Amino acid sequence: MKSHARTYPEHVRAVLVLGLPLIGGHLAQFSIGLTDTVMLGWYGVDELAALTLANSWFFVLFLMGGGFAWAVMPMVAQFHARGDQVQCRRATRMGLWLSLAYSAAVLPFLLWAKIPLLALGQKPELAEAAQVYLRIAGWGVVPSLSVLVLKSYLAALERTQIVLWITVGAAIMNALLNYALIFGNWGAPELGIRGAAWASLLTNSLSLVGCIAYIQITLPQERLFQRFWRIDAEMMRRVFQLGWPIGLTNLSEVGLFASSAILMGWLGTIPLAAHGIALQLTSATFMVHLGLSNVATIRSGNALGRRDAENLARGGIAVTGLSVAVSLITIGVFLSIPEALIGLFVDSNEPALPQILAIGAGLLAMAALFQLVDGAQAIALGLLRGLQDTRLPMIMAAIAYWLVGLPACLLFGFAFDWGGIGVWMGLVLGLSVAAVLLTLRFWRQKLPQQKRV
Numbered sequence: 001m002k003s004h005a006r007t008y009p010e011h012v013r014a015v016l017v018l019g020l021p022l023i024g025g026h027l028a029q030f031s032i033g034l035t036d037t038v039m040l041g042w043y044g045v046d047e048l049a050a051l052t053l054a055n056s057w058f059f060v061l062f063l064m065g066g067g068f069a070w071a072v073m074p075m076v077a078q079f080h081a082r083g084d085q086v087q088c089r090r091a092t093r094m095g096l097w098l099s100l101a102y103s104a105a106v107l108p109f110l111l112w113a114k115i116p117l118l119a120l121g122q123k124p125e126l127a128e129a130a131q132v133y134l135r136i137a138g139w140g141v142v143p144s145l146s147v148l149v150l151k152s153y154l155a156a157l158e159r160t161q162i163v164l165w166i167t168v169g170a171a172i173m174n175a176l177l178n179y180a181l182i183f184g185n186w187g188a189p190e191l192g193i194r195g196a197a198w199a200s201l202l203t204n205s206l207s208l209v210g211c212i213a214y215i216q217i218t219l220p221q222e223r224l225f226q227r228f229w230r231i232d233a234e235m236m237r238r239v240f241q242l243g244w245p246i247g248l249t250n251l252s253e254v255g256l257f258a259s260s261a262i263l264m265g266w267l268g269t270i271p272l273a274a275h276g277i278a279l280q281l282t283s284a285t286f287m288v289h290l291g292l293s294n295v296a297t298i299r300s301g302n303a304l305g306r307r308d309a310e311n312l313a314r315g316g317i318a319v320t321g322l323s324v325a326v327s328l329i330t331i332g333v334f335l336s337i338p339e340a341l342i343g344l345f346v347d348s349n350e351p352a353l354p355q356i357l358a359i360g361a362g363l364l365a366m367a368a369l370f371q372l373v374d375g376a377q378a379i380a381l382g383l384l385r386g387l388q389d390t391r392l393p394m395i396m397a398a399i400a401y402w403l404v405g406l407p408a409c410l411l412f413g414f415a416f417d418w419g420g421i422g423v424w425m426g427l428v429l430g431l432s433v434a435a436v437l438l439t440l441r442f443w444r445q446k447l448p449q450q451k452r453v
Contacts, residue, residue, distance in 0.1 A: 006311055011318035015295050019322075021160035023291030025151070028167035030287045032174045032203060036196045037280050039178045041273075041345040045352055047193045048345075049269045050129030052276030053122060056258040057113050058134060062141055063254045065102040067247025068095050069148035071239050073294065074386045076156035077301030087235075089224055092153040094236040096228075098243065099145040110138030120262050126269070129193060136197035143208040150211040153224075156298055162218075166210045174203040245390035249381065252397040256405045256430055263409055263423050271420050274356045277345045278363035278424075282374075285330045289375040292323050293382030300386025316383050316442065323375040334368040359420055366424035373428070373435040380438035389445070396437040405430020 006014070033055060040047045072095035079087040109116065114131035118124065151163050177199035184190025191198065215224055257279065264275040296319045303312035334341070342360040346353050377400075384393050409426030412418050418425070 006314060008314060008318055011311075011315050012322065015292065015299070015315070015319050015322060018158060018160055018298065019291050019295040019319075021164040022155060022294045023288050025160070025164040025167040026287035026291045026294075027284065028164065028171040030284055031171045032200065034280055034284065035171070035175045035178050036200065037276060038345055039182050040193060040196055041277070043182055043192060045273050045346070045350060045356075046125075046269065047129065048276060049265075049272045050126050050193060051133060051196065052261055052272055052279070053117065053126055053265060054113065054130035054133040054137070056261040057117065057130065058110060058138065058141070060251065060254050060258045061106045061109060062144060063250035064247045065099060065106065065141070065145050066148055066250055067245070068098040068102065068239060068243035069145060069152045070246045070250075070297075070385060071095065071243035071390075072149055073152040073156045074297050074301040074304075074388055075239065075242065076153055077298045077386065078305040078388075080157055081302040081305030085222060088153070088157070089222055090232050090235040091239055092149065092224060093228060094232055094239045095149040095152070095243070096146060097231065097236060098240060099149050100142065103142040103145055107138065107141060110134045110141060113138070122262065122265050123269075126265065126272075133193050133197045136194060137200045140201045140204040143204040147204065147207045147211055150208075150215065154211075154215070155294060156301070158298070162214055166207060166214065169210065170203050170207040173206060174199050177202060242388055242390055245394040246385060249390070249394045249397045252394070252401040253434075256401040256409075256427065259406055260409055260423050260427060263413055264420060267413075267419060270352050270355050271359055273346075273352075274342070274359035274363060275420060275423075277342050277356070278360050278367055280345070281334070281341055281364065282367040282370075285326070285371065286374060286378070288326050289323050289378040292319050292326075292375075293378040295319060296379055296382030297386040300383050301388075302386075304387055316379075319383075320376070320379050323379045324372065327371040327375045330371045331368045334364045334371075338364040362421050363424050366421060366428060370428040370431045373432045376435035377431060377438050380435065380442050383442045384438065387445075389441075393438055393441060396441065397434055400434035400437060401430045404433045 036051060036055075037048065040051050072092055075091040076088045079085070079091065111134065112131070113134045114127045117127040117130055122130075151166075154160070154163050178196055180186050180188040181191050181195025181198055182193075183195075188195075212225070215222070261272065261275060261279075264272045296316070299315045299319075300312055303309070303315065338361040339357050341364065342357055343353075346356055350356070381393060381397075384390070405426055407426075408429045409423045412422030412425045413420070414422070416422055
């Protein structure tokens with residue numbers, strides 16, 4: 001007989017049960033960067049602009065390396081659906097190996113970030129301040145990528161609650177460390193942007209300790225770290241083949257947004273600071289879509305393991321509908337109270353506040369335009385990754401972001417002289433093309449045949 005075909009309400013409930021902790025975890029993870037932005041915004045606009053530049057550069061490299069962690073999630077979900085825990089363990093270990101190797105390769109580009117930032121046309125004082133931050137925080141790429149692998153492993157096993165609580169604990173610790181080290185509170189030295197860097201590095205390191213401790217204590221039967229030093233060449237090849245296209249897809253998207261920060265830097269410190277605030281707000285809403293995308297990956301990976309086409313399609317519709325609902329709410333908020341949102345990030349006595357509010361409100365209006373398409377491309381990518389379809393989506397993302405989005409940013413922002421609004425119009429166009437291409441890719445491909453049980 002056929003496996004049970006869930007109704008749409010059942011799919012929505014399943015997505016929410018699995019997805020709400022993941023969404024909470026992503027929001028908590030995001031709040032680490034948000035805390036840096038808010039507190040350095042209170043500390044000074046120059047420091048805020050430098051942090052925006054530094055974080056853009058860090059996340060370009062981090063998310064490209066995150067492809068191996070994202071590859072672990074659909075692989076473990078598929079193996080878990082089949083009851084094959086040995087394969088789950090093998091895939092996760094090699095995801096860790098590849099992430100550690102990648103971290104070592106990119107660390108010099110973080111520690112000496114001033115060189116590429118100057119080559120990209122940034123002001124010397126901004127590039128210097130960004131390097132000061134990354135000379136400390138850049139080391140966090142090692143624990144950050146390892147944590148991403150272990151969270152993918154735990155999420156694929158549907159242990160999403162612990163992913164949430166580890167991340168919430170990290171966010172709280174980061175806020176306390178920022179408060180102490182940026183401003184010199186509680187007897188700590190006043191380190192400014194260096195304090196934010198130390199807080200991020202310590203937080204990421206302790207998150208890794210927490211993940212390892214949880215796995216060792218609660219999942220000893222999985223033996224995840226037993227004989228960890230042994231390289232599994234066959235599984236490493238499989239994780240690499242699935243992961244590198246995901247990493248380049250991540251690079252295409254985050255590279256577009258990082259390039260937008262570079263372009264905003266050409267316009268000046270105040271436009272860059274406003275861009276950083278608007279980007280933080282849109283990133284917060286994207287964390288919800290990212291959590292739903294993770295659920296899409298897990299559930300489509302499970303469906304692939306069971307060869308269950310009907311539930312794959314219904315689940316895809318359910319998770320897409322939830323993403324659309326979130327987008328509509330976000331659009332309403334961004335359009336109704338932009339000044340109040342932007343004002344959260346800047347000291348009320350800041351002389352440049354009126355300019356930041358004026359520029360930021362316009363950018364948030366553009367951000368409202370791309371909410372639907374940003375969510376749609378994230379969900380489509382999650383569904384495709386669960387089916388381990390990563391190479392053609394990589395090409396589609398490159399076309400959307402680099403052949404359409406970035407040229408449009410330059411055209412609207414500088415050739416048409418529309419400034420920051422024009423740069424963000426280019427982001428909207430790139431995301432729209434990605435959403436259409438990736439969504440059509442999922443719904444037009446041949447779905448797996450349902451398994452008889």
